[in-house]
Amino acid sequence: xxxxxxxxxxxxxxxxxVNITCSHNNIATNDYITWYQQFPSQGPRFIIQGYKTKVTNxxxxxxxxxxxxxxxxxxxxxxxxDTAVYYCLVFSGYSTLTFGKGTMLLVSP
Amino acid sequence: GAVVSQHPSRVICKSxxxxxxxxxxxxxxxxxxxxxxxxxxxxxxxxxxxxxxSKATYEQGVEKDKFLINHASLTLSTLTVxxxxxxxSSFYICSARERGTSGGGVAEQFFGPGTRLTVL
Numbered sequence: 001x002x003x004x005x006x007x008x009x010x011x012x013x014x015x016x017x018v019n020i021t022c023s024h025n026n027i028a029t030n031d032y033i034t035w036y037q038q039f040p041s042q043g044p045r046f047i048i049q050g051y052k053t054k055v056t057n058x059x060x061x062x063x064x065x066x067x068x069x070x071x072x073x074x075x076x077x078x079x080x081x082d083t084a085v086y087y088c089l090v091f092s093g094y095s096t097l098t099f100g101k102g103t104m105l106l107v108s109p
Numbered sequence: 110g111a112v113v114s115q116h117p118s119r120v121i122c123k124s125x126x127x128x129x130x131x132x133x134x135x136x137x138x139x140x141x142x143x144x145x146x147x148x149x150x151x152x153x154x155x156x157x158x159x160x161x162x163s164k165a166t167y168e169q170g171v172e173k174d175k176f177l178i179n180h181a182s183l184t185l186s187t188l189t190v191x192x193x194x195x196x197x198s199s200f201y202i203c204s205a206r207e208r209g210t211s212g213g214g215v216a217e218q219f220f221g222p223g224t225r226l227t228v229l
Contacts, residue, residue, distance in 0.1 A: 036220075043113075043202045043220035044153070087152070094206070096143065097218055099153040 004088045009104040018075040020103050022088030025069045030092040033064060033071045038085045038102070047086070048073070075105075083107045111137045113205050115221035122193055123229055130188045130224045132203030139205035142186040143218070144178060147200040159186055193228045200225055 006022040024033070032051050036044035048055055050062045050071070061074040075082060085102040112135040122128050132142060141160050145153040157173075159165035159180035167173045177189040186205075190197055202223045 041200065041223065041225065043115075043204075043223045045220070046217070094141075096155060096158060097204070098155060099145075101152050 004090055004100050006086075006088050006100065006103045008101065009106065011106050011108065012078055013108050014079055015077050018078050018082075018105060018107075020073045020075075020086055020088075020105070021070055022073070023070045024088070024090045027068050027090050028092060031068075031090045032092065033062065033068075034089050034091065034097075035060070035062065035073045036087045036089065036099075038087065044087065044099075078105075078107045080107050080109065111135075111205075111207055111217070111219045113139075113203065113219045113221040115201075115203055115224050117224060118222065119225040119227070121227045121229065124194050125192055127189055127191045128193055128226060130190075130201055130203075130226075132186045132188070132205070132221055134184045134205040134207075134219070137205075137207045137219075138183040139186075139207060140183065141206040142180055143204040143206070144176070144186075144188050145202045145204065147202060147223075153202060156188075190226065193226070195228045198226055198228045 004022050004024045012018045034049040035047040037047050038044045048060045048062045052064050055062045063072045083106055085104050087099050087102040089097050114133045116131045143158050144156045146156050147153045155168050156171045157165045157167045157178050159178050161180050161183050165178040180186040200223050203221045204218050206218045
C-alpha cells in the first residue's frame with residue numbers, strides 16, 4: 001500500500017481558496033487517489049477521486065502531476081462549514097481504504 | 110450517492126454486556142463491508158473486512174472472539190462487541206463496497222454515519 005503524507009493541520013479564512021497537498025511517492029501504476037472529508041462524530045464523506053491530471057466536481061478540484069507522486073485537493077472559497085479533517089488515500093481496484101492521519105482544516109471568519 | 114446506515118447511532122452500556130451494531134446498505138448490494146474504529150482525535154483504524162456469506166478477516170491485534178462480525182446478506186452486516194469494557198468505548202464506523210465497479214475500474218466505498226459506544 002502506498003503511504004501518504006499530508007500536513008497535520010491548516011488554517012484559512014472564509015472565502016479563500018485552500019489547497020491541501022498530499023505526497024504518495026510510492027504510488028503504483030494501478031492506484032487511484034481519493035479524498036474524503038470527515039466532520040466530528042460522523043463517517044467520512046467522499047469528496048473526489050482521480051488517476052491523473054485534473055478532476056473537478058461541484059465541491060472541489062484534484063490536481064495530479066504527471067509523475068503522480070503527489071496530489072493537491074483544492075477547495076474554492078471555503079466557508080466555516082468546510083472545517084473538517086481531510087484524508088488523502090491511495091488505493092487500487094478492490095483494495096481496502098487505509099486512512100492516514102489526515103489534515104485538520106480550520107476555517108475562521 | 111449510495112447510502113449506508115448504522116443503528117444505533119449511539120449506545121451506552123454497562124461493562125460486561127454485549128452490544129450489537131447494524132450496518133445496512135440501503136440502495137445497493139454490498140459484497141464487502143468494512144468495520145473501522147476511531148478513538149478521539151485519531152484516524153480511522155480498520156478492524157475487519159467481511160464478505161457476504163463468509164467469515165470476516167480481522168486486522169492484526171483485533172480479537173475476533175470479542176468483535177463478532179456477521180455478514181449474512183448483501184445489505185446487512187453486524188458487529189457485536191462482546192463483554193464490553195470501558196476501553197472498548199469508541200466510534201465505530203462501517204463501510205460498504207458496492208458490487209461491481211464504477212468508472213475506471215475502481216469499486217466505490219461508502220461510509221455509514223458511525224456509532225458512538227460508551228461503556229460504563
